Amino acid sequence: MRNILPLRTIMQEYTLKKSLGQHFLKDENICKKIVESLSPLHFTQLAEVGPGAGAITKHLLQIPNIDFKAIELDKEKVDFLEKNYPAIQGKIINESILETTVPFENEFVVIGNFPYNISSQILFRVLEWKQQVPIVIGMFQKEVAQRVAANNGKKDYGILSVLIQQFYEVKYLFDVPPTAFNPPPKVMSGVIQLTRKENTFALQSERKLFVLVKTAFNQRRKTLRNAVKSLFSAEVLQDEIFNKRAEQLSVEDFAKLTFKM
Numbered sequence: 001m002r003n004i005l006p007l008r009t010i011m012q013e014y015t016l017k018k019s020l021g022q023h024f025l026k027d028e029n030i031c032k033k034i035v036e037s038l039s040p041l042h043f044t045q046l047a048e049v050g051p052g053a054g055a056i057t058k059h060l061l062q063i064p065n066i067d068f069k070a071i072e073l074d075k076e077k078v079d080f081l082e083k084n085y086p087a088i089q090g091k092i093i094n095e096s097i098l099e100t101t102v103p104f105e106n107e108f109v110v111i112g113n114f115p116y117n118i119s120s121q122i123l124f125r126v127l128e129w130k131q132q133v134p135i136v137i138g139m140f141q142k143e144v145a146q147r148v149a150a151n152n153g154k155k156d157y158g159i160l161s162v163l164i165q166q167f168y169e170v171k172y173l174f175d176v177p178p179t180a181f182n183p184p185p186k187v188m189s190g191v192i193q194l195t196r197k198e199n200t201f202a203l204q205s206e207r208k209l210f211v212l213v214k215t216a217f218n219q220r221r222k223t224l225r226n227a228v229k230s231l232f233s234a235e236v237l238q239d240e241i242f243n244k245r246a247e248q249l250s251v252e253d254f255a256k257l258t259f260k261m
Helices: 007-013 028-036 075-084 116-128 142-149 159-167 206-218 251-260
Strands: 045-049 067-071 109-113 135-141 168-176 189-196
Touching (some): 116 142, 116 159, 135 142, 135 168, 142 159, 142 168, 142 189, 159 168, 159 206, 159 251, 206 251
Parallel strands (some): 045 067, 045 109, 109 135
Antiparallel strands (some): 135 189, 168 189
16 A cells, blocks of 8 residues: 655655755656656666655655665655655665765666756766666756757757767656646746667767867857867868857767867
């Protein structure tokens, strides 16, 4: 029997912390929809980031034959989860996702209603762990989710788009309205799925790609020639591709340019 607590009971046992970007899911249909996204996948280890009051967690704990861990910085929420969901005992890492060590030795799936104030940083953390993380299912502000999924030529296309899409296929799953949360955020949210690519574009090095992409988009209104002139020789900068702006280049274009830096 699943332990589903009424919202009033939950609110009596913890406080919401704006400093941690806490917006907790209260819509059971949305919770189930997120968890159902895992159904077609084959995995044995699962890490939830930011379980909060357990809206998704209570469903994840029902998945049979997996090793589950939840990463939660807020000690008050850890105490709440351990009190109300006994099955989670020994499965919580009471640390920040940005500071903790990798939670498993082998491959694991990442899922979560990611804290909005550090959602981009969480994605960069996933990139650090990409050799062990084949799938990510995460909820973000819709603006961030769209940015991750955007193709070149779109106004949302930027640093996150290129760096994530170099290593992962991105699928936008569905919108989530503010009314699904407590407290309701002022923006729409979106759930996306990242699936690690078997074949990525060839790079001179990952470090060069990160430097190139960040430099290019930090001055995205300039032509590439002016934005990244410090990274290339004058001769290389004569190539026609440098007449373009950063958002016009594909992920493959950026990858190819790393060999000319």
